[in-house]
Amino acid sequence: MDYSFIIYKFTLATVILIISLVVAMYATLIERKMAGFFQDRHGPNRAGKFGILQPLADGLKLFFKEEFMPQSADKFLYILGPSLTMLIALLTSAVIPWGSSIVIGGTEYSLQIADINIGILYVFAILSIGVYGIMIGGWASNNKYALIGAIRAASQMISYELAMGMAIITIVMMTGTLSLGEIVAQQHGFNWNVWYQPLGFFLFLVCAFAETNRAPFDLPECETELVGGYHTEYSSMKLGFYLFAEYINMFISAAMISSLYFGGYNFPFMDDLGLSHNALSLLGSLAFFVKITFFGFLFMWVRWTLPRFRYDQLMRLGWKTLIPLAIVNVIITGLVLMIKNHM
Amino acid sequence: MLSKYIFYFLSSVAIYAALMVLISKKPIHSVLYLTLAFFAIAGHYILLNAQFLAVVHIIVYAGAIMVLFLFTVMLLNLNIEGEFPKKNIIKFAAVIVGGLILITLIGTFRTYDLEIIKNPTLNQIGLVKNLGKVLFKEYLLPFELCSILFLAAMVGAVMLGKKDIQ
Amino acid sequence: MNSESLILFFIVAVVLVGGAVIFSSFVAPSSKNAQKSETYECGIPTQGISWLQFNVGYYLFAILFLVFDVETVFLFPWAAVMKEVGMVAFVEILIFFTILGLGLLYAWKKHALIWE
Numbered sequence: 001m002d003y004s005f006i007i008y009k010f011t012l013a014t015v016i017l018i019i020s021l022v023v024a025m026y027a028t029l030i031e032r033k034m035a036g037f038f039q040d041r042h043g044p045n046r047a048g049k050f051g052i053l054q055p056l057a058d059g060l061k062l063f064f065k066e067e068f069m070p071q072s073a074d075k076f077l078y079i080l081g082p083s084l085t086m087l088i089a090l091l092t093s094a095v096i097p098w099g100s101s102i103v104i105g106g107t108e109y110s111l112q113i114a115d116i117n118i119g120i121l122y123v124f125a126i127l128s129i130g131v132y133g134i135m136i137g138g139w140a141s142n143n144k145y146a147l148i149g150a151i152r153a154a155s156q157m158i159s160y161e162l163a164m165g166m167a168i169i170t171i172v173m174m175t176g177t178l179s180l181g182e183i184v185a186q187q188h189g190f191n192w193n194v195w196y197q198p199l200g201f202f203l204f205l206v207c208a209f210a211e212t213n214r215a216p217f218d219l220p221e222c223e224t225e226l227v228g229g230y231h232t233e234y235s236s237m238k239l240g241f242y243l244f245a246e247y248i249n250m251f252i253s254a255a256m257i258s259s260l261y262f263g264g265y266n267f268p269f270m271d272d273l274g275l276s277h278n279a280l281s282l283l284g285s286l287a288f289f290v291k292i293t294f295f296g297f298l299f300m301w302v303r304w305t306l307p308r309f310r311y312d313q314l315m316r317l318g319w320k321t322l323i324p325l326a327i328v329n330v331i332i333t334g335l336v337l338m339i340k341n342h343m
Numbered sequence: 344m345l346s347k348y349i350f351y352f353l354s355s356v357a358i359y360a361a362l363m364v365l366i367s368k369k370p371i372h373s374v375l376y377l378t379l380a381f382f383a384i385a386g387h388y389i390l391l392n393a394q395f396l397a398v399v400h401i402i403v404y405a406g407a408i409m410v411l412f413l414f415t416v417m418l419l420n421l422n423i424e425g426e427f428p429k430k431n432i433i434k435f436a437a438v439i440v441g442g443l444i445l446i447t448l449i450g451t452f453r454t455y456d457l458e459i460i461k462n463p464t465l466n467q468i469g470l471v472k473n474l475g476k477v478l479f480k481e482y483l484l485p486f487e488l489c490s491i492l493f494l495a496a497m498v499g500a501v502m503l504g505k506k507d508i509q
Numbered sequence: 510m511n512s513e514s515l516i517l518f519f520i521v522a523v524v525l526v527g528g529a530v531i532f533s534s535f536v537a538p539s540s541k542n543a544q545k546s547e548t549y550e551c552g553i554p555t556q557g558i559s560w561l562q563f564n565v566g567y568y569l570f571a572i573l574f575l576v577f578d579v580e581t582v583f584l585f586p587w588a589a590v591m592k593e594v595g596m597v598a599f600v601e602i603l604i605f606f607t608i609l610g611l612g613l614l615y616a617w618k619k620h621a622l623i624w625e
Contacts, residue, residue: 011520037534063536071548118471121585125405143548145549154410162581172589176590176592233548314624319622320622337591407578475586483597498615
C-alpha cells in the first residue's frame with residue numbers, strides 16, 4: 001500500500017462524503033420548494049435568490065441552537081444515537097460505483113471507493129444495523145413519545161427489510177455476483193435490470209420508502225400523534241443529524257435503485273458516441289446523477305401526494321403483500337433462469 | 344504487519360465489550376456492548392478471509408438477534424437499574440451450561456488445523472461462491488433440516504406471542 | 510486493497526461526524542434550568558416512568574423477522590451459484606420455500622400477522 005493510493009482514496013472519500021452532505025442540504029431546499037409548488041405557495045425565497053442560501057442558513061442555525069439534554073436521559077447514548085444514525089447513513093456510499101473509471105497519466109482510477117466482492121450484502125448489513133441509531137436515540141431520551149416512535153421505527157424497518165432482501169436476491173440470481181461494481185458493469189448500454197425485474201424494482205422501491213421512514217411510511221415521526229417521534233427531545237446539531245440522515249438515506253436509496261435497476265452510470269447508445277474513455281466516464285457519472293435526481297424527485301412527489309398509512313395497514317402491506325410477492329418473484333425468476341439454462 | 348495490529352485491536356475490543364456485558368448495570372447497555380463484541384468478531388472473520396461469514400454475522404447477530412434482545416429487554420421492562428435477585432439454582436445451571444460449551448469448544452479446537460489460521464488466504468470456504476457450492480452439493484439434507492428448524496421456531500413464536508395477547 | 514479503502518472511508522466518516530458533534534458542543538449556547546430539563550410530555554408534569562413496557566405485538570414481529578432474515582441469508586449463497594449448481598439446488602430451494610410457506614401460512618391463519 002503506497003502513499004499515492006492512500007491520497008487518492010482519501011480524496012475520493014472526502015469528495016464523496018462532501019457531495020453527499022451538500023446534496024442532502026440542497027435536497028431539503030428542493031423538498032420545501034416542491035412542497036410550496038404542490039400547495040400553491042412560494043416556499044423559502046428570502047435567503048438569496050430563490051432561497052438558494054436557505055440550506056446554509058439552516059445548517060448554521062442548527063449549529064448555533066442551544067444544546068439541550070433532558071435530566072433523566074442516558075447521557076452517552078443520547079449523543080451516540082444521532083451520531084450513529086448519521087455515520088451509518090454515510091457508510092453505504094463507499095460501495096456505490098459513482099462512475100466507471102478515469103485514466104490520468106496511464107493509471108486507472110476507479111470512481112468507486114471499495115469494490116468489495118460482497119458489496120450488495122454490505123449494503124444489506126448497513127441497512128440492518130440502521131435500526132440502532134433510532135432505537136438508541138429514542139430510548140436514551142427517556143421520553144414516552146420518543147420510545148414509541150423508536151419502537152415503531154424498528155418494527156417497521158425490520159418488516160420491510162425482508163422484502164427488500166428478497167428483491168436483492170433476484171438481482172443476484174440474474175447476475176451471479178454480489179459485487180455492485182460488476183452488477184452495474186453488466187448493465188452496459190440499455191441492458192438494464194429493470195426490464196427483467198419490474199416486480200423486483202417495484203418491491204425495492206416500496207421498501208426503500210419504508211426504510212428511509214419517508215411518507216407514506218413516516219409513522220415513527222408522525223407529528224399528529226407522537227409530537228416529534230424518536231427525536232422529540234433532540235435539539236441543535238443532534239436533531240440536525242437525524243434530519244440530515246433522512247435526506248442522505250434518500251439520496252443513497254435513489255443511488256441504489258439507479259445502480260441496481262437502472263444501469264447506474266450506463267446510458268443508451270454510449271458506445272456509438274465515439275468519445276474518449278474519460279469523457280464517457282464523466283458523461284456516465286452525469287447520467288447517474290440525473291437518474292438519482294429523478295428518484296429523489298419521486299420520493300418528494302410521493303411524500304406530498306399520499307396520506308400516511310395506519311400502523312395495521314403498514315404491517316399488513318409488509319407481511320401479507322410484499323413478502324409473499326417477493327417470494328413468488330424469487331421462484332418465478334428461478335424458473336425462468338432454469339428454463340433458459342436448459343434450452 | 345498491519346493485520347497483526349488489527350488482530351490485537353479487534354481482540355481487545357471484543358474482550359473489553361464482553362466484560363462490559365457482564366459488568367454493566369443497565370441491561371440495555373449490556374445488549375449494546377454485546378453488539379460491539381459481535382462487530383469485533385465480524386472483523387476477525389474478515390481477517391480470516393471469510394467475508395461472507397463476516398457480513399452474515401453482522402446481518403443476523405447485530406441486525407436481527409440483537410434487535411430482538413433490545414425488544415425483549417424493553418418488553419420485560421428490565422430497565423430499572425441495579426442487580427436482580429437470582430436464584431442459586433439458576434446460577435448453578437448457567438455455570439454448567441457455560442462449562443459444557445467451553446468443553447465443546449476446547450474439544451473442537453484441540454484437533455484443529457492451525458495452518459489455516461496462520462495463512463488465511465488458503466481458506467476459501469468463507470467466500471460466498473465456494474460456500475454456495477459446498478452447501479448445495481454436499482450438504483443438501485442438513486440444509487433442508489434447517490428449514491424444518493425454522494418452521495418449528497416460527498410456530499413457537501406464534502404460539503408464544505398470540506397466547507400473551509389473549 | 511478494497512478492505513483498506515473501506516477502513517479509510519470509515520475513518521473519514523467518523524472524523525466528519527465526530528467533528529460536527531464537537532464543533533456544535535463548543536459553539537452552541539447552553540443554559541441549565543430544572544424545569545426545562547424535565548422530560549417533555551405536552552406541558553404537563555411527567556406521569557410515571559418513561560421507560561415503559563410495550564405491546565407484545567412488536568416482539569412477535571421481531572421473532573418472525575429473525576426467522577425470515579436467517580432464511581434470506583441462506584438464499585444468498587444459492588443465488589450467487591444457482592446457474593452453476595443447476596436443477597437439484599433449485600428443487601431444493603422450492604422445498605425450502607414450501608416448508609417456510611407453511612410457516613407463514615400458519616402465522617397468517619393464527620392471525621399473527623394482524624396488528625392489534
